[in-house]
Amino acid sequence: MSETSTIRLSGPMAPRDAWTAERCPMAAAFGLVRNRSTLLILREALYGAERFGDFASRTGLSEPVAAARLKEMVADGLLAQDEYREPGQRARPRYRLTEKGSELAPVLLALKDWADRWIYDDESPIELRHVDCGAPVRVEIRCAEGHEIERANELELLPGPGARRRG
Amino acid sequence: MSETSTIRLSGPMAPRDAWTAERCPMAAAFGLVRNRSTLLILREALYGAERFGDFASRTGLSEPVAAARLKEMVADGLLAQDEYREPGQRARPRYRLTEKGSELAPVLLALKDWADRWIYDDESPIELRHVDCGAPVRVEIRCAEGHEIERANELELLPGPGARRRG
DNA sequence: CGGCATCCTTAGGGATACTG
């Protein structure tokens, strides 16, 4: 643990290529989450919120901000909006996670795991368990052979299939 | 896949409790990453950057912004600053990931996995492989029993050990 | 090199009040 752990840039990546900055999936994904309010709305959507008022009140966001984010997230395909009518009630707008949106869950879980350790000192305010077996859940980095990766220096960075493409 | 997938809020969490918003590990962790520039610097640190000029140029950030972020990240314990002297050279400042900082790697990898699928259509500009076996790497959600979680509705949200504590 | 000072523009976000 004395040595700083970084990802290995070998072969075609060393010395480091400029396009890893220009076409960076991490930055691209962050560009859609973008800000705190989007993250909070994403969290509430994962917790099952569907209605405008719930998003605003449970996140603590002001209504104008909640409205702006919901609109953006629908435009970005993270949420889908429709109307639903509970029996005997008037129709109400509803916002639900798309598959694209719900697949951001690992990002939130990775943030949670990190905060649980480094902010809450392993005493998290919330716990996630596997519904089927009740065991606690965590994010793992694993290769296709099933080996778990514990540190960044077990990783090697290479150009991907989309390295040459433009757009 | 017709049903929207959300985390289950059962027992003490249903109806949803307000403190899941007040003390939210996802939001807490996001509060340290906070903005795009921090993420980019984190990325470069993971790619092995150590010097001010490299952080600024490889991220494309202006120097004032890079300087401000590096300072914040050192204050937040994500980076450690020291001086090093290459043989026959003058001493230079150096910024390296702390353990706290490098453990944010899963967050970046989760963002990458998501973008690879939803932005780059499975043709990523970059690839990460396990150094030992060369197999591609991905983020997995898994419970302590080893079951992989594929969808949010396989998860159950509960109060954690730090639920009652204040601070 | 490795920064800091200054200036400027845009984005994020709260408060308040109002509408269908």
Add this chain to the structure above:
DNA sequence: CAGTATCCCTAAGGATGCCG
């Protein structure tokens, strides 16, 4: 209830220039 319209303040970040 589900927003929208204003207004205002702060944070994020680029450009330029200077300095040890």
